[in-house]
Amino acid sequence: MTTSDVSRDPANYCYRHPDRMSFALCQRCQRTICPECQTQAAVGVICPECMREQRNGRSTAQKRAERRWGRGGGVAVRAGAAPVTNWIVGITAGFFLLDLLLGLFGVSVAQWLAFAAPTLYPQYFGVFEPWRLLTYMLVHGSFIHVGLNLLSVWMIGRVLEPMLGRWRFIALYLVAGLGGAVAVAFLAFGSTVVGASGALFGMLGALLVIGRTLGGDVRGILIILGINLVVGFLLRAISWEAHIGGLIAGLLVGWVFSTTRRADQSRRQLILLGVIVVALLALLAVPPLIWLR
Known part of the structure; x- marks a missing residue:
């Protein structure tokens, strides 16, 4: 595969921002996501859609704990956050x-x-x-x-x-x-x-x-x-x-x-x-x- 083939491959770009190259994959759906779209999970990062699904599946006790301790489940990794x-x-x-x-x-x-x-x-x-x-x-x-x-x-x-x-x-x-x-x-x-x-x-x-x-x-x-x-x-x-x-x-x-x-x-x-x-x-x-x- 040539460099031009890599640069044209959609898998090398964020699925939400097609103009942004990235090396990170969502640990749940395996789609490429740029730093702005990453949310740090226990292992790796996940995309906004998977994070939304994960939050929708929380129990009442989990929601109450998150309200008490803040944004439970991870801190979003914004562009440049390291x-x-x-x-x-x-x-x-x-x-x-x-x-x-x-x-x-x-x-x-x-x-x-x-x-x-x-x-x-x-x-x-x-x-x-x-x-x-x-x-x-x-x-x-x-x-x-x-x-x-x-x-x-x-x-x-x-x-x-x-x-x-x-x-x-x-x-x-x-x-x-x-x-x-x-x-x-x-x-x-x-x-x-x-x-x-x-x-x-x-x-x-x-x-x-x-x-x-x-x-x-x-x-x-x-x-x-x-x-x-x-x-x-x-x-x-x-x-x-x-x-x-x-x-x-x-x-x-x-x-x-x-x-x-x-x-x-x-x-x-x-x-x-x-x-x-x-x-x-x-x-x-x-x-x-x-x-x-």
Whole structure:
């Protein structure tokens, strides 16, 4: 199927707004819906018609509970609404402030959360701290570092999260971060890395693949990627290795999401994501053979 075929396929557009492309399907009727038409349910999102049918089938007790506690059954995900993105930004900013506060007392949060490949190999270094494969994304080196990263995550997340849904977006963010750490272990074994830029590049990679699949114009994403990759190579303080690893992982996750859109492919989607994670973890067995021989 060509890009033009994808762009003409009505299944790639919201059934209520035929001019809006989307990646999300209603979990009940499986029709494509744009962010404006999505209502967050317990699992996934549902369209306005299915939500109306669900509400019409409520019992008297359920209606009374909803009147008491508000709009029960979920919060509508409006265009650009991205609660997981907001939580990621808030938690990461909180860790940065905590690191600053504890630093006044001589305690470094980054010291315990930053990624350094040697901490994964107790047989060589006597230390095994696997949480660093992900926690390095929570700590940053400066106000500029955390500010630019979180602003970018917030801007891109408001586009990606409504398209993918909460759990897919979380999976993308974590797998991309893992990919960044694995690349650092391969290409810069002795370095210490902090920051969410690996996950950020993974988000850009996934957005590139998904946008291309939906027939969108991805030239802007390519330009942003190109500029950031060049800057990463030029500035020694930036870990271009984490950028490359996160980007590759994001491209792979984006490919998985774009090829397993249908509801009957959810199991295949989980299996493919699991294969990516297992492959990344398995690759960590190689760096010591390269760097310590």
